[in-house]
Amino acid sequence: MAKYSDKVDLYDDRGRVFASKVPLEALSPLQNPAIQKIVSFVKQCVSVNLEGVEKSLATGAVGGKSCIINGRSLKLDLVKNAGSIADTIKKTLQVSADDDTDVKVLKGGKHLLVRVPAKRMNAGVEYTTGATSTAAALCCAIVDNFNVGIWDADLVHASVWGRYPQTMEMLGGNVSSLLSVPQQNEGMGYALRNVPCAHIALITRKNAMNAAALSSIMEQAAMFEMGDAIGDFERLHILGLAYQGLNANNLVYDIVKANSKTGTLGDVVISTVKRAIDDGVIKPLAKAPSGYINYTTDDLNKWNAYASAGLLAGTMVTCGAARSMQHTPSVFIYFNDLIERETSLPGVDFGRVEGTGVEMAFFSHSIYGGGNPAVFAGNHIVTRHSKGFTIPCVAAAVALDAGTTIYTPEKISGTIGEVLSEVAELREPLKYVNEAAVAIKGGV
Amino acid sequence: MATYKPQLYPGNSKVAANRKKYMDPSYKLEKLRTVSDDDIVRLMGHRVPGEAYKSVHPPLEEMGEPSCPIRELVEATPGAKAGDRIRYIQMTDSVYFTPLTPYMRAWSGHTRYRGVDIGVLSGRVPLEARERDLEKVAKELVETEIFDPARCGIRGATVHGHSLRLDENGLMFDALRRFQFDKKTGEVVYVKDQIGVPLDKPISVGKPIKEEELRKRTSEYRVEDVAFRTDKEVINFIERLHMLRTEAGFDPNRVKGI
Structure with missing residues (x-):
């Protein structure tokens, strides 16, 4: 029997509905056969x-x-x-x-x-x-x-x-x-996080939705190995995977579409908050003297899923408009700053994405060395802090870059990204995970 | 439930109201001075006025893009379409009632401009974008009420000065002496570009805004005027966020209805 009562609608990478009312846990790395196959292929x-x-x-x-x-x-x-x-x-x-x-x-x-x-x-x-x-x-x-x-x-x-x-x-x-040797992992369970975003972008042939999906699958599956997605925190991570990585309820696609022509990062924040209010995820709590409203929620895990989907949409709009990957850390910091000020609710991963953005900004803008976003991974000393919610956005941004960096994803990745793009499940994870979720939904 | 209206920023003070105003993209920033397009280009120093934009990759139409639903959906900015280089303008803002505090540059920049990369450091705020997009943004940053010729500096390097006392003319310290006060005209003129390379002819960025006007327009909390601690609403917001982040880290399931 399912532990959680949540149900989600599944969509493909172009915003077309694939299946409705699928139990959330059909997307869990513990249950979804396609995710398990992807994890297995990464090793094999x-x-x-x-x-x-x-x-x-x-x-x-x-x-x-x-x-x-x-x-x-x-x-x-x-x-x-x-x-x-x-x-x-x-x-x-x-x-x-x-x-x-x-x-x-x-x-x-x-x-x-x-x-x-x-x-x-x-x-x-x-x-x-x-x-x-x-x-x-x-x-x-x-x-x-x-x-x-x-x-x-x-x-x-x-x-x-x-x-x-x-x-x-x-x-x-x-x-x-795709996996580095164990000695290069920062800690226990980091293996799936030690994959630079350059590889992810090339494996998915620079389809930003699939790049985010593959990255999110690997990051969130790693959370189970690391001891993060356990007990009180399990639902937080499955919701994050579903809404941010796998476009559940078409949240990411809808928000990107609404802001695709003229939207700014601030507009994406507004779209995200509006959707959360419309869907009943957050509601007004109290009005301050200036008229400012504190919002509240009865489901902070779901709010985090909405905010993380908004973060990915914000990355896609900002990095997509500029066709440049370097904007990612700025999006991480200021999407969260703005959404916190808009709602008085904590940002993605309760502040950890914002902190990650601050460090990543230093290490991806030359002054302190480091490298462009394509070299970053969930295992990277600068980007390891957020528990699976940062790197999918970086992978999407790398996929959207039109060639602004000296070290291109192709140069960084060598042959591995291109070769592994021959594996259909890795190249188009959204499709395969959706199909598998539908196949097992009755048994979850 | 009442219709949702973006609220942008908490606070019940003059400073909070200014913050909301500058962050609100529907508020048109008041134009206080005119600096020509060519002078904006000269001040930044990335290209000579009239020179063609250099490119980092071919125009998108020529190079073709990978099959990606997001690329098909998200329209590239004019600079990205043309394959422009990514360039920057960097600002230093004095702690003495400057219109925008460093963080405000990021918050208002991300609500007003599309496809920008803004970073906040201790004494400087770079804004990066595709070159032709950047020039448009830079013009608004310099010509409107969010810029004071004396207390904001366009500084690509050697930015030091934001926390130093103002000089006898009310100008922020600049080790490279990029800008000077012209006593005859009462205007601030740049004699070097943002990096410190001498300009062929000086560029005037207008008269400094008067102290009392700056205090009206500032988005900075400061003890001599609106002290941060006096805006209880903002303090409550900060404390609430700190509490919620911490408690959510302990167990997100227990944070309900607060």
């Missing part, structure tokens, strides 16, 4: 830069920037033979003939998209199985298919694994996972 799917391996072998440039081993070279036609390498990798990784192993050849053999079977992942406790087993299988495939001898096998290893194990991660390697 690995990108191989076969062209990169070929170049490394040919030039002896292995293990990261400025590392070239002169005199070492191996000229192998890996890209031309991508098909046979893919077959060998598949056979190596497969646990049983009918399992979910998959290896796709992309871009004429330059890249491979490898899905490591769930059976292999389940035999270990760490998500790194995806990257390690793919790297090892690739080394074996190159050695076997190209008859590489014992004196050259080390070069193959270095071109695939990079400088690892001298470094924690595969520095300069050519196998990449």
